[in-house]
C-alpha cells in the first residue's frame with residue numbers, strides 16, 4: 241500500500257509500504273494511484289514527494305506477481321499520470337530505486353537521492369526489459385549511449401554516478417526525504433514541461449545505427465542465446481528513432497514476448513534460488529535463522545597454489561588478517577609476489593580501497609596457532625590432507641574452525657583426525673577463488689550448526705553465493721560433472737570431435753564447451769583423481785571397461801602424450817604456445833581419435849548436436865536427481881544455484897534441474913531410458929528413482945519436488 245500525509249507548506253508525502261523492499265505489488269500500485277489522485281484534488285497541496293518506507297525507495301515490480309494473473313492498476317498508465325500532474329512531484333530515493341522503482345522515479349519531475357542509494361534497471365537480469373517506460377524515458381534523460389549500457393547490463397549504479405549521468409538532480413548525505421520536501425517547496429509553481437521526460441528528444445551520437453549495431457553484436461556475444469538483452473537494444477533503437485508513443489508500443493510488444501518466454505521464468509527462478517540457498521537447514525533442525533556463526537577476524541590459508549592464492553585474496557578483501565602458509569620455499573616466494581598484485585587488481589575491479597597490510601606470509605604451520613579459522617588448500621590428496629589436518633589439530637587452539645577446500649574428498653575422514661570434528665566443515669571454492677561467486681559449504685555428519693553458520697556467513701562476506709551441501713564424493717557440483725565429462729568422452733569414441741561436442745554445448749549457452757573448459761582447467765587434474773581412484777596408471781588393464789563399467793581411457797592417453805591443456809600449449813586443442821588462450825583444432829587429435837577407434841574396432845558415426853546435448857546434459861541432470869534423493873542437496877534450487885554460479889550453466893536456462901522441468905520430466909526420462917538401453921554398461925544413464933517417481937506423480941513443477949523427495953530419501957544429510 242501507500243500512505244498519504246500532508247506536510248506543512250502544502251506538500252503531500254506519499255510513502256510506499258511493502259516490506260522489505262517496497263516492491264510495486266498490486267496493492268502498492270493501487271495505493272499510489274489513490275494517493276496521487278488525492279494530492280491532485282486537494283487544492284491546498286501544491287507539490288508532492290514520493291518516498292519508500294524504512295529507508296528503501298522501491299525494489300521494482302513485485303517479481304512474485306509475475307507468476308500469476310496481473311491484477312491491480314498497471315504501471316505504465318500510473319507513471320504517465322504522475323508525469324502529467326501539474327504540481328511538481330519529486331522522488332526521494334533512499335536505499336534502492338531499481339527496475340519499476342526507478343521507472344516510477346523517472347515519471348516524477350525531479351529525483352533526489354541519498355549518497356548511499358543504488359539505482360538501476362536490472363530487468364534484463366530477470367529476462368525482461370524496463371517496460372514501464374524505462375526504455376523510452378531513460379535515453380531521453382541521459383542519452384542513448386549511457387542508457388544502452390545501463391539497460392543491457394542491468395548494473396546497479398551509485399548515487400554519485402547517477403548524478404553525473406543526469407538521472408538525479410541532487411544527492412545528499414543527510415535525509416533525502418527532508419531535502420526533497422524542502423526542494424519541492426522551492427520549485428512549486430514553476431513550469432514543468434521540460435521535466436516531463438516523455439516529451440524530450442533522445443540525445444543520440446551522430447551515427448546511431450553503427451552504435452546500435454555494435455551494442456547488439458556485443459550483447460549477442462556476451463549472453464549467447466539470451467533474448468532479453470537483444471530486446472533491450474531493440475527497444476532503445478525505437479527510443480532513438482521513433483516518437484515516444486510508438487516507442488512505448490514497441491516496448492510493450494517486446495515485453496509481451498519476453499514476459500511469456502521460458503527464459504524470463506528461468507531467470508526469475510534463478511533470482512529466487514539465489515535467495516533460497518541462503519536459508520540453509522540441517523536435519524537436526526538447526527538452520528540459518530536459529531544458528532549463529534562466529535565473526536572471523538583472523539584466518540589462515542594452508543597451501544599457496546592457484547586455489548590457495550585466490551582464497552587468500554578473497555579473505556583479505558573482507559578486511560580480515562590472513563596468515564598465508566606454504567611450506568615449499570619456491571612456491572612461497574612466488575605467492576608472496578603474486579598475491580598482493582592479485583589483491584590490488586581485484587580491489588580495483590571492485591572499486592574498493594585495498595585493505596592494507598593484512599596478509600602475512602609464512603612457511604611455518606606453527607604461525608596459524610592464533611587464528612580463528614583455517615582453510616586448507618593443499619594438493620588434492622587424502623594422505624596429504626590428513627597429515628595437514630593432524631598437524632593443525634595439534635597447533636591450533638581447541639575452538640579453531642578447520643576447513644578444507646577439497647573438491648570432493650571425504651570431509652568426515654578429515655574431521656576424524658581432529659580433536660573437534662564438530663568444528664570441521666568443507667569450504668569448496670571455484671577457480672579463480674577470488675572471482676568465482678560459488679562456494680560449496682560441505683556439512684559433514686558431525687559438523688556443528690555453528691561451524692556451518694560461520695562458513696556460510698564468511699562466504700557471504702566474501703560476496704559468494706554459499707550453498708550448503710552434503711558430504712559425498714565430489715559433493716554436488718563435481719559429482720554431477722563426472723557423468724557429463726564421461727558422456728563427452730564416450731561421444732568422441734563413437735565419432736564426435738571435441739569441436740562438435742563443444743559447439744553443441746556452447747550453442748546451448750555454456751561459455752565454454754567441455755573440452756575447451758578441460759584444457760583451461762588442466763587435464764592433469766582429472767588424471768590425478770582417476771589415478772587415485774585406481775582407474776588408470778601402471779598396472780591397470782588398458783581396456784574400455786574398468787571397475788565393472790564402461791570407461792574411456794581417451795583423456796588419460798591425451799595426458800600421457802604430454803598434452804595437459806592450455807598450460808602446455810596442447811590438449812584437446814592446440815594453442816599458440818604454453819599459456820595460449822585461443823583454441824584451434826589440432827590434426828593430432830583427429831589422427832589420435834581415428835587410431836584409437838581403429839584399435840578398439842569402433843566405427844565412427846555422425847552424431848547430431850541433439851544427441852550430444854541429451855547425453856551430456858541428461859546424464860548430469862540424472863545425477864542431480866540421485867543427489868536430491870540422497871539429501872546431499874536440500875532442493876533443486878541448490879543444485880541450480882551451484883551450476884549457474886560455479887559451472888557456467890546459462891542463467892537464462894535456470895539451472896539443470898529447472899531445465900529438466902522445462903524440457904518435461906517425462907521427456908527426460910524417456911530419453912534417458914533410450915540412451916541407457918543403447919549403453920547398458922553406463923550406470924549414469926539409468927534413470928534415477930526420484931525422476932521416475934516425479935513422472936509417475938504427474939511431473940510437478942520444480943517448486944513442488946520437495947514433497948516427492950522427502951518421501952523418497954534414503955537418509956538425510958541436509
Ligand SMILES: CC(C)(COP(=O)(O)OP(=O)(O)OC[C@H]1O[C@@H](n2cnc3c(N)ncnc32)[C@H](O)[C@@H]1OP(=O)(O)O)[C@@H](O)C(=O)NCCC(=O)NCCSC(=O)/C=C/CCCCCCCCCCCCC(=O)O
Pocket residue numbers: 260261263299300301302303304310315336338339340341362363366368369370371372495496497499500512515516
Ligand atoms: C537490492 C535488493 C532490492 C535488496 O537486496 P538485499 O537487501 O540483499 O535483500 P534480498 O535478500 O535480495 O531481498 C529481500 C527479500 O525481498 C525479496 N525481493 C527483493 N526484490 C523483490 C522484488 N522486486 N519483488 C519481489 N520480491 C523481492 C527477496 O526475494 C527477498 O525475499 P525473501 O527473504 O527471500 O523471502 C535485491 O532484493 C534486488 O536486487 N531485488 C530485485 C530488484 C529488481 O530486479 N527489480 C526489478 C524487478 S522487475 C521490474 O521492476 C519490472 C518493471 C517493468 C514492469 C512492467 C510491467 C508490465 C508487465 C506487463 C507484462 C505484459 C505482458 C503480458 C503479455 C500477455 O500475456 O498478454
